[in-house]
Amino acid sequence: MNISQLETLLTISKTMSFRKAGELLNLTQPAVSAQIKSLEDEFKTVLIDRNQPVTLTDRGQVFLEHAERILSIVEELKQKLSDLNQTPQGHIVLGTTTSIAIQILPRVLSYFQDQFPLIKTTIHSMPSSQVVTSVENGTVDIGITYLSERSPNVETSILYYDTYELVVSPDHPLSRFKHTTVDKLKDIPFIMLSPDTLGRRFIDKMFRKYDIQPNIVMELSSSEEVKRMVELNLGASIVSKLSIANELRLGTLRMIKVNELELSHPVGVVYKSGRYLNSAMHQFLSDLKGMPEDQFIGSE
Numbered sequence: 001m002n003i004s005q006l007e008t009l010l011t012i013s014k015t016m017s018f019r020k021a022g023e024l025l026n027l028t029q030p031a032v033s034a035q036i037k038s039l040e041d042e043f044k045t046v047l048i049d050r051n052q053p054v055t056l057t058d059r060g061q062v063f064l065e066h067a068e069r070i071l072s073i074v075e076e077l078k079q080k081l082s083d084l085n086q087t088p089q090g091h092i093v094l095g096t097t098t099s100i101a102i103q104i105l106p107r108v109l110s111y112f113q114d115q116f117p118l119i120k121t122t123i124h125s126m127p128s129s130q131v132v133t134s135v136e137n138g139t140v141d142i143g144i145t146y147l148s149e150r151s152p153n154v155e156t157s158i159l160y161y162d163t164y165e166l167v168v169s170p171d172h173p174l175s176r177f178k179h180t181t182v183d184k185l186k187d188i189p190f191i192m193l194s195p196d197t198l199g200r201r202f203i204d205k206m207f208r209k210y211d212i213q214p215n216i217v218m219e220l221s222s223s224e225e226v227k228r229m230v231e232l233n234l235g236a237s238i239v240s241k242l243s244i245a246n247e248l249r250l251g252t253l254r255m256i257k258v259n260e261l262e263l264s265h266p267v268g269v270v271y272k273s274g275r276y277l278n279s280a281m282h283q284f285l286s287d288l289k290g291m292p293e294d295q296f297i298g299s300e
Contacts, residue, residue: 001039006071008021012036013060016054036048045063080278088116088119090118091122092119092280093139093140093142095135095144098222099222099224102224127222129201131144132151135154141271142269142271143270144267144270146198146266147266147268155270155273156268157269159268159293160266160267161267162267163240163261164241164261165239166236167237167238170252170254171233172233180258183210189234190238191219192220193219195219199223199239202263206261218235227243231253238261269289
C-alpha cells in the first residue's frame with residue numbers, strides 16, 4: 001500500500017468515476033484501475049462497486065475513513081517539515097459571518113497579506129451559530145464570531161466588543177427619534193435575522209426579558225440582506241452596530257438608541273483545541289490577538 005493508492009481511492013469516492021479520477025490525478029484509466037486492484041488484492045476485499053456510477057462498497061467506506069486519516073497525518077507531516085522554513089507560509093481557511101467578512105476582514109487581511117505574501121487565505125461566510133461547529137469539525141481552520149457559549153473543544157480570544165442597535169429607513173416613522181424604549185417596539189413590523197444566528201438569539205432573549213412578542217414580517221440569513229430590506233422601508237431591524245457604519249455614513253439607515261439594548265457582545269477568534277498550528281495559522285493568530293480594538297471598530 002502507498003500514498004498514491006489512497007489518494008486515488010479518495011478521488012474515485014468524490015468523482016464516482018475511474019476516468020474522471022485519472023484526469024484529476026494525471027493518470028491513465030488503466031493505471032487507476034491497477035492501483036485499486038492492488039489495494040483490493042493486498043487487503044483481500046472488494047473496495048469499489050464498478051457498476052455505473054462507481055460507488056464504494058461497505059468495506060470500501062470503512063477503508064476510506066482510515067485512508068482519509070492517514071492522508072491527513074501525511075499532510076500534517078508535510079506542513080511541519082515546511083514550517084522548518086522561517087518564512088511563514090501556508091493556507092488558512094477562515095470561517096465568519098458575512099458582515100464580519102465585509103466590515104472587518106478587509107483591513108485585517110490587507111495588512112496581513114502585505115506582511116506575509118506567501119500565506120493564502122480562503123474565507124467561508126456562514127451564520128454565526130455555525131462558526132464554532134465548523135472549527136470543531138475541521139471545515140475551517142480559524143473562526144471569527146460572537147463568543148456566546150464556551151466549548152471545551154475550542155480555544156477563544158476576544159478581539160473587540162460589539163452592540164446591537166435598532167435601525168430604520170429615513171422614511172420610517174421612528175426615524176425622527178434619536179431614542180426610544182423597548183415597549184415602543186411591540187407593534188412595529190420587524191425584519192429579523194433567522195433563528196439560527198447568534199444575533200437573533202440575543203434579540204429574542206431581550207424581547208423575552210421584557211415580555212414582548214415582536215411583529216416579525218420577514219426573516220433573513222445575514223445582516224447584509226436585512227439591511228437592504230430595511231433600506232427599502234419594509235420594516236425596522238436590530239443589527240450589529242459595526243455592520244451599519246457605511247449605511248449610517250451614507251444616510252441610507254438611521255440608528256435609534258434603545259437603552260435596553262445597551263449590552264456589549266464579545267467578538268473573538270476561535271480555533272480547535274490541541275490542533276497543530278502551522279506557521280501561517282500561528283502568525284495569523286499572533287497578529288490578530290495583538291491588534292488593538294480600534295483596528296477592528298475604527299470607521300474606514
